[in-house]
Amino acid sequence: MTGDRQISVALPTIRRLPMYVGILEKAVQDGQVHVSSSHMAAALGLESIQVRKDLEAVGVAGQPRVGFPVAELVTAIERFLGWDNASDAFVLGAGHLGMALAGYRGFARYGLNIVALFDNDPCKIGQKVHGKEILDVARFADLAERLHVHIAILTVPAEAAAEAATLAAQAGIKALWNFTPTKLAPIEGMIVERVDLAASLAVLSSKLSSVLRPAHSEVPEEAA
Amino acid sequence: MTGDRQISVALPTIRRLPMYVGILEKAVQDGQVHVSSSHMAAALGLESIQVRKDLEAVGVAGQPRVGFPVAELVTAIERFLGWDNASDAFVLGAGHLGMALAGYRGFARYGLNIVALFDNDPCKIGQKVHGKEILDVARFADLAERLHVHIAILTVPAEAAAEAATLAAQAGIKALWNFTPTKLAPIEGMIVERVDLAASLAVLSSKLSSVLRPAHSEVPEEAA
DNA sequence: TAGATTGTTAATCGATTAACAATC
């Protein structure tokens, strides 16, 4: 019953877990010790049954009539996500997006610590952004191994994505957060998660488009 | 049969459509006139049946023994997504991320044209990034209306997200692309799509974590 | 005890996948 926990947890559940951390931290600040699934659900626009199902996955039991222990829940979720102790990460590609991510202070909360950026542009190498140095990509593998960095954030141009991913894998990177529009072929021994802006924009613009040009031919209905 | 097409299309399908555009454009360059569902599937790591189901949604029929007409397919998908004629957009919040997005040239392909950025920081107002001006947020509503801009990209700090979203709605913005970690309450008359970095990172780091600390207690199994 | 809330088991819903007839 405990053995295959990580693997059997639904992906949508994992994606929702950070939201729980958010409202639970607020609850902690308010001095609440317990919080009910219906309270959390209301705060997040979900159903209480879904909250209970999600929390089942992280293995914290609630108390009937009382709710779930707030502090324990935060700890358990962060542990489940691997956010309990900060992981170092390298940014691969010091373009605008790479620099923006390197400067985002919110990652600290997610246990992500960006250590340095890497680029192949001699003009950029040696510069500092947000107190983090831009290093020569030639030094990537060596530094990743010596500093035991196993997370890389991929922000190179689309054309360079595949090559950069291979470099990362050879450098012993275990988890690659891919911000490029390139869908990479699976690489043995490396987990890849992509932030797919095109997919997100597709949802937005198709919805917008169906509002602006109201579908097709509901007209007869109205006319009749 | 044609009436409620937009509404009934599955969200996962919509999210996959941009990938098809990508490989179809490559096929066009290669001079291919038709392409089979199994070809597309192979290129994208999907099953051919899923490709056929997805393409059914955009309303382009294939020919048995021949495949799908490439050019027609691109046109139909772009039309479906509202990418057939470029839409202007404002960036709300000229921080690092806002500037990075304003400079991203890839959006042109998605029919998205970023016109200007807005901020409330007097030091930033008047500056230009990537040829686009940073304007006073006080002018946002007026300009959105006069220029008929109905897409906004939200890149303000988390604390300012709710207020900025309200401003956008009042300015007549119809579609808001939310890059902040704040989950906004639904706003009447405005479509909101969020790029949830925390959710994406949660997937990556939970997978990584289950690799680094290999689950729990499969051990007895191995020992026995 | 009474009653609110959890947690379990079953039902529903939606998306993916399979099977195969229709088609060119």
Add this chain to the structure above:
DNA sequence: TAGATTGTTAATCGATTAACAATC
């Protein structure tokens, strides 16, 4: 015609939701 590929109808799978017994 023969055969590859589409498109339809049914089966499967997984996630969400509902119902309700267990619990404090």
